[in-house]
Amino acid sequence: MQKYISLFFLGLICLTACESKEVPRDVIPEQQMISLLTDLHLTDGALYVVPQMPDSLYKYGRAKYDAVFKKHHTTDAEFKKSFKYYSTHPDQVQDMYVKIDAIIKAKIDSTNKASRTPLKPVQ
Structure with a gap:
């Protein structure tokens, strides 16, 4: 009997440890979510x-x-559902926000560079 209980818990541990990395079909893909969150x-x-x-x-x-x-x-409802899914995967969200931060910093840098560049006089 103890052998069956041990096998049951071993199987249960294996099933919970083998989490799928695949995003469900109704969730916004990661790259699109990064772009959406940036905007x-x-x-x-x-x-x-x-x-x-x-x-x-x-x-x-x-x-x-x-x-x-x-x-x-997309819609507000799809975004909320996708954000709820991603919030259950904090490592993935952290990676996404590293990319979002880089995108926003690049936009700020290009804006600052453009504002510092002197305009050439028209002849």
Whole structure:
């Protein structure tokens, strides 16, 4: 009897240890999620610097977020479901945010470089 109990728990351990790395079909793929999260964070930043009046964030912000979702051919519900999936995989999310951070830093650097470059006079 003890042998069967040991085999049962050994099998249970093997099944739980063999977690699939494959993303479910209804979850946004990682590269697309990185691009979507980057755009969402840039939208957050853009809305943060705009003076806020009552209901202005909801009135104007919602349209900006909807435009981001439309650009990425997804919906708010699909994003929430995908974000919930990725939040159960913290190592993967951390890797994604390293890439997002690099993308945003590159955009900041290119903006700073462009603003420092003197304009040539037109002749």
